[in-house]
Amino acid sequence: xxxxxxxxxxxxxxxxxxxxxxxxxxxxxxxxxxxxxxxxxxxxxxxxxxxxxxxxxxxxxxxxxxxxxxxxxxxxxxxxxxxxxxxxxxxxxxxxxxxxxxxxxxxxxxxxxxxxxxxxxxxxxxxxxxxxxxxxxxxxxxxxxxxxxxxxxxxxxxxxxxxxxxxxxxxxxxxxxxxxxxxxxxxxxxxxxxxxxxxxxxxxxxxxxxxxxxxxxxxxxxxxxxxxxxxxxxxxxxxxxxxxxxxxxxxxxxxxxxxxxxxxxxxxxxxxxxxxxxxxxxxxxxxxxxxxxxxxxxxxxxxxxxxxxxxxxxxxxxxxxxxxxxxxxxxxxxxxxxxxxxxxxxxxxxxxxxxxxxxxxxxxxxxxxxxxxxxxxxxxxxxxxxxxxxxxxxxxxxxxxxxxxxxxxxxxxxxxxxxxxxxxxxxxxxxxxxxxxxxxxxxxxxxxxxxxxxxxxxxxxxxxxxxxxxxxxxxxxxxxxx
Amino acid sequence: xxxxxxxxxxxxxxxxxxxxxxxxxxxxxxxxxxxxxxxxxxxxxxxxxxxxxxxxxxxxxxxxxxxxxxxxxxxxxxxxxxxxxxxxxxxxxxxxxxxxxxxxxxxxxxxxxxxxxxxxxxxxxxxxxxxxxxxxxxxxxxxxxxxxxxxxxxxxxxxxxxxxxxxxxxxxxxxxxxxxxxxxxxxxxxxxxxxxxxxxxxxxxxxxxxxxxxxxxxxxxxxxxxxxxxxxxxxxxxxxxxxxxxxxxxxxxxxxxxxxxxxxxxxxxxxxxxxxxxxxxxxxxxxxxxxxxxxxxxxxxxxxxxxxxxxxxxxxxxxxxxxxxxxxxxxxxxxxxxxxxxxxxxxxxxxxxxxxxxxxxxxxxxxxxxxxxxxxxxxxxxxxxxxxxxxxxxxxxxxxxxxxxxxxxxxxxxxxxxxxxxxxxxxxxxxxxxxxxxxxxxxxxxxxxxxxxxxxxxxxxxxxxxxxxxxxxxxxxxxxxxxxxxxx
Numbered sequence: 025x026x027x028x029x030x031x032x033x034x035x036x037x038x039x040x041x042x043x044x045x046x047x048x049x050x051x052x053x054x055x056x057x058x059x060x061x062x063x064x065x066x067x068x069x070x071x072x073x074x075x076x077x078x079x080x081x082x083x084x085x086x087x088x089x090x091x092x093x094x095x096x097x098x099x100x101x102x103x104x105x106x107x108x109x110x111x112x113x114x115x116x117x118x119x120x121x122x123x124x125x126x127x128x129x130x131x132x133x134x135x136x137x138x139x140x141x142x143x144x145x146x147x148x149x150x151x152x153x154x155x156x157x158x159x160x161x162x163x164x165x166x167x168x169x170x171x172x173x174x175x176x177x178x179x180x181x182x183x184x185x186x187x188x189x190x191x192x193x194x195x196x197x198x199x200x201x202x203x204x205x206x207x208x209x210x211x212x213x214x215x216x217x218x219x220x221x222x223x224x225x226x227x228x229x230x231x232x233x234x235x236x237x238x239x240x241x242x243x244x245x246x247x248x249x250x251x252x253x254x255x256x257x258x259x260x261x262x263x264x265x266x267x268x269x270x271x272x273x274x275x276x277x278x279x280x281x282x283x284x285x286x287x288x289x290x291x292x293x294x295x296x297x298x299x300x301x302x303x304x305x306x307x308x309x310x311x312x313x314x315x316x317x318x319x320x321x322x323x324x325x326x327x328x329x330x331x332x333x334x335x336x337x338x339x340x341x342x343x344x345x346x347x348x349x350x351x352x353x354x355x356x357x358x359x360x361x362x363x364x365x366x367x368x369x370x371x372x373x374x375x376x377x378x379x380x381x382x383x384x385x386x387x388x389x390x391x392x393x394x395x396x397x398x399x400x401x402x403x404x405x406x407x408x409x410x411x412x413x414x415x416x417x418x419x420x421x422x423x424x425x426x427x428x429x430x431x432x433x434x435x436x437x438x439x440x441x442x443x444x445x446x447x448x449x450x451x452x453x454x455x456x457x458x459x460x461x462x463x464x465x466x467x468x469x470x471x472x473x474x475x476x477x478x479x480x481x482x483x484x485x486x487x488x489x490x491x492x493x494x495x496x497x498x499x500x501x502x503x504x505x506x
Numbered sequence: 507x508x509x510x511x512x513x514x515x516x517x518x519x520x521x522x523x524x525x526x527x528x529x530x531x532x533x534x535x536x537x538x539x540x541x542x543x544x545x546x547x548x549x550x551x552x553x554x555x556x557x558x559x560x561x562x563x564x565x566x567x568x569x570x571x572x573x574x575x576x577x578x579x580x581x582x583x584x585x586x587x588x589x590x591x592x593x594x595x596x597x598x599x600x601x602x603x604x605x606x607x608x609x610x611x612x613x614x615x616x617x618x619x620x621x622x623x624x625x626x627x628x629x630x631x632x633x634x635x636x637x638x639x640x641x642x643x644x645x646x647x648x649x650x651x652x653x654x655x656x657x658x659x660x661x662x663x664x665x666x667x668x669x670x671x672x673x674x675x676x677x678x679x680x681x682x683x684x685x686x687x688x689x690x691x692x693x694x695x696x697x698x699x700x701x702x703x704x705x706x707x708x709x710x711x712x713x714x715x716x717x718x719x720x721x722x723x724x725x726x727x728x729x730x731x732x733x734x735x736x737x738x739x740x741x742x743x744x745x746x747x748x749x750x751x752x753x754x755x756x757x758x759x760x761x762x763x764x765x766x767x768x769x770x771x772x773x774x775x776x777x778x779x780x781x782x783x784x785x786x787x788x789x790x791x792x793x794x795x796x797x798x799x800x801x802x803x804x805x806x807x808x809x810x811x812x813x814x815x816x817x818x819x820x821x822x823x824x825x826x827x828x829x830x831x832x833x834x835x836x837x838x839x840x841x842x843x844x845x846x847x848x849x850x851x852x853x854x855x856x857x858x859x860x861x862x863x864x865x866x867x868x869x870x871x872x873x874x875x876x877x878x879x880x881x882x883x884x885x886x887x888x889x890x891x892x893x894x895x896x897x898x899x900x901x902x903x904x905x906x907x908x909x910x911x912x913x914x915x916x917x918x919x920x921x922x923x924x925x926x927x928x929x930x931x932x933x934x935x936x937x938x939x940x941x942x943x944x945x946x947x948x949x950x951x952x953x954x955x956x957x958x959x960x961x962x963x964x965x966x967x968x969x970x971x972x973x974x975x976x977x978x979x980x981x982x983x984x985x986x987x988x989x990x991x992x993x994x
Contacts, residue, residue, distance in 0.1 A: 069597060074744060108835045108847050111831065113833055114830055304717035305713075305716050305746060306747075307746050
């Protein structure tokens, strides 16, 4: 391709808090309109904002996880513009002194196949700042109504450097960002609930050029696939414009996922003058070392670090790690099970295969699973100690998932214990040998495979409870006597 | 002969209440009767709710009968400027924009008054959104100066000053952004006090200029002003700009602090434009302090000339943003027959705001606009720092500063309505205290030949309100200006 796209993303992430950024009213989604409000949220005359310290804690945590510098002092500014979803017609935000500066996010591009790790890249961040979310307009035939439930929700704006070059990279960036946020407990990043929203700044330039082209801001990329499709669409549109010999115009466009196309929102001339100035109602925030150290002490491992550790220390295959790692709860589940049984690979397999299958079949969340890491650890031990066979363990797993009973209890209750009682086994082996003279002959003639058939018969007769090693040993002894 | 009931001081009324010689209901009825008798002339109130006031008085009397009186303000009516939120009461800011708004919550000051048992009394007239110096910018009515009803009472808290001067309440609350308490107090011959920025919570005070606004008391005497400030001062978690500081007992301090003090006379406050009668009264007050043993020092506040200019940049910038919320979408006046949201904004704001508010919103929008911000707003903030520095330097040497409160006594109604610049200059001596965040008090110190009151301004050190009260009271105790009342 002749052209290279240059993409920077502005991602808004709602911070998960109990109350709003500057008010006591609660935060939530899907509630009756205008029930999550109070005089401050509604901007009633005389009300004043008071900062929610928990939201600051979380943005600092996000900043530290993303390698940002945390500003020792940051202040609040008013961004002035009129819009009916804004209770005060200004938004409290951070203009020239954001709380987090710089930083970077590691992303993974798709590999050649699902089982092979893709290329990793670092995307640099410009800044992260904190602001308050606005309300939501609902348009009807003859009127528009405003719901202020969302207004005042703590909102982070994460601005990347123009380090990306395709819809695919933007997609990978959002996926990685989402994982970091979820890992840190900073946000649930549910795009359907508007907890993560994305705008992109896109330009193109001839491949090899260092100069940046005229950028177009693309708004409303409100699903992960929308980000990829919208950006690729805009890149192609810009290429078409240039190929026609026309010039790209600096403008803001709005992506319509249903139509699969973007429409013009406003041109540069229509751009707002936000008249930013320091909010006189709020004091600057001083982040001292003690505060910072407190948060630093509770930082979780980053997703890709975890994945590398799983591969290197636990020797897990990439495919298994790429199932376990994206969901922090699943990873935590795995680590607990692994620690308890000392068999990371076995524990990982049970979780990545059997547990996920059962969860999805039952349609429940891992938090609601009756089967806990302890169950997995105990099951791994039972197999490892030869108490039950792997096949029996599969049955036990399904039972444990349904009932939440301990594997030992199930094995005991259902009489599933592997049999190593040689007296009983000798009898069964004798019967099998007697019933299959041809296999015995083959074995005697040196066909080692023949014993496998006989073993299978013994296992069948014992309904899988026999210890395969013991069966092998008894069969050889018995046949040796013939 | 004892003072007419409606002119008694709050401290005096409290003694009467405590000795059960009088009931709160009697006080409130006397105040209501007085208001009915004179407010047609004075027009201090935008509205008042007699039944509500009497119910509060009866509740206070019942408390006292049970021996559960809440303190020195229990049962005493306090008039409220119509810019402070009282739950269930109108909150209009004298603007058509909020003509029908009823507050669903109490301002922190109001909650503190209620907790102290005070009778929250009426909605007092003011310049629209506190923008003005004569109360002529009220969209509801203009208030008269009780000493001469042809004259303005000052502003923006004109109703708060006039109602105390006219005996319609022994105490009232106002707000001061550039002199809006001290200037009308001076012109109406009562005590008015602007506390240090951050001493009184602004929660529930409708914002004009957030970094300058403070709520403060009006009263007949310094002691009463101290009593009212005592009740409303203190840190509030609903106002991030309120200061965590110990509040002394002002009345105890009044007894304890007797001077002498070292007082500064800023030469910039005695220059061109100062009315000779005002200057004479203020100089006489300075002489009084000298005779009382105070050391009088000539000081300079070199950046004083810039105060009015800086003020009209910072105050209007903040106002342009603070007043953006009045847009016709939610609780304000809403223009009918509009095409779309933009049309709704334009028409609602054109109809809802008066000319002075529009002038300031436009000015404030301009100074914050991209390309002008550095030249105006940012520079004004820098000069503001210099102005504050002037005061802090002076306070290295002196305990307080003595100045006139206003350049002249009350002017005639209508005289300056068409000349905003002349109007702005009536706050020339009061504005700096807001820019510097320091406390200031105005007390009566004389009368003009025409019988109009003259105010003495004392500017104090940050959070040293107790000293300010003590210095003011020194003068008050030796004079009788505060005991005179207008003939109405």
